[in-house]
Amino acid sequence: MIKKCSLLALFLTSILLTSCIQEEELDTNADIIEAYIPPQYLKTDPIITNNSIEFRVKSNIDLKNQAPIFIISPNATIDPVNGTLRDYSTTQTAVVTAQDKRWKKIYTISFNIDELSTSYSFNQAELTDKDRYYRFYSIGSNGDKIYDWASGNSGYVTVAGDKTPGEYPTTVDKGRDGGYAAKMQTVYTSSFAAATGNPIAAGNLFLGSFKTNIFNTLKSTKFGLPYSGELPKSVRTYYKYKAGKEVRDQDFKPIPGAVDTFDIYAIIFESQAKENYLYGDHDFKDPRNVAIARVSKADRLETSNWREINFPFKLVEGKKYDPSKEYVLAIVMSSSIDGAYFTGAIGSTLIVDKVELIYN
Structure with a gap:
């Protein structure tokens, strides 16, 4: 009897735990929080708004070969991935996708000399x-x-x-x-x-x-x-x-x-x-x-x-x-x-x- 009750309790506990895990809401944040490039090129801290990143940089930078690093919301992903080498002589975009996959935000990224x-x-x-x-x-x-x-x-x-x-x-x-x-x-x-x-x-x-x-x-x-x-x-x-x-x-x-x-x-x-x-x-x-x-x-x-x-x-x-x-x-x-x-x-x-x- 004790053994059967223990098994039943274990079974019910596993169901409850599984239910709690399934009902836990996934993160919906899709933000860029910080942005980095080598500091010797920066005139000032990057300007981060709700949907744009602007790097104010010195004229000796090679705009066609830059690979910024972004700190994003926990559990979110960014495309292209951090460190991707790109041509920033014109504005580029990056897409941040929240953990729940439904929420996305498109950021414009520019380098201004x-x-x-x-x-x-x-x-x-x-x-x-x-x-x-x-x-x-x-x-x-x-x-x-x-x-x-x-x-x-x-x-x-x-x-x-x-x-x-x-x-x-x-x-x-x-x-x-x-x-x-x-x-x-x-x-x-x-x-x-x-x-x-x-x-x-x-x-x-x-x-x-x-x-x-x-x-x-x-x-x-x-x-x-x-x-x-x-x-x-x-x-x-x-x-x-x-x-x-x-x-x-x-x-x-x-x-x-x-x-x-x-x-x-x-x-x-x-x-x-x-x-x-x-x-x-x-x-x-x-x-x-x-x-x-x-x-x-x-x-x-x-x-x-x-x-x-x-x-x-x-x-x-x-x-x-x-x-x-x-x-x-x-x-x-x-x-x-x-x-x-x-x-x-x-x-x-x-x-x-x-x-x-x-x-x-």
Whole structure:
């Protein structure tokens, strides 16, 4: 009797274990998490978005014979396999397939040897991440798309629900000459995000990259791209702005008497081997900073017509600029000046048509 009961228990246990194994869900992640090439060729860390990888590289690299290595989601596979030698004089693609085999993601992979542009019009934009939101690009010397500008849109996806592209914090609007302009608007996130101290999302646009950091959102934004040449005299741009009615703090409580405003600034800072960017919490105090240009309080005016502003670069005290050295340039725009700290007025809207560096 004991023997029969033991066999029955063993049989039932094996069925239960088999059932649990069969019901275990397979991984559905299909992401490229990190990307590597020999560091001597890189100008800055690879720029990784939801569906693209961009290597900003020095001109001495052999683009026709490169074999990047990618760190991908656990249990996923990549085609072609890591280390495959390919011709990156034009954009290539790679397909990451999740463990469950149903979920796939196509990444475009590009190598960019162009120097950073000194003028951007925002006329070129495309829908991305399953047509959820817009991102801006320019065309490189080899015809590839270059994604110099990033925003927090890819982080907003997690709370956006069924929002249309025009309802995202950063989207498009009509430019001065009939093309596109960059539109940044401060929006409500969600009741869940508000409960965790993130009630609003200010529209932003910046040179650099964005990668969501759920533990510290200010570490999600990485400002700056490699820059070399003369020190610019100033930054010139054309904008429209309308402030929202009521400024609220990160607890979504009204701040009596507060009036929202926008921010546009540029920072040139010293280049370094790793973490060659500024985080969103830099507060203009990073010891690498060499020169800063920031629109003045007097120039942060509301206007429904296009208004030109031109604000100068000023050297940081004790710093000198050496045109022979390599630097990093960050240009940052936001519809709410304290948006990085989840403070602002819902409805604040900044529209920018063009940004350019002015030289002597």
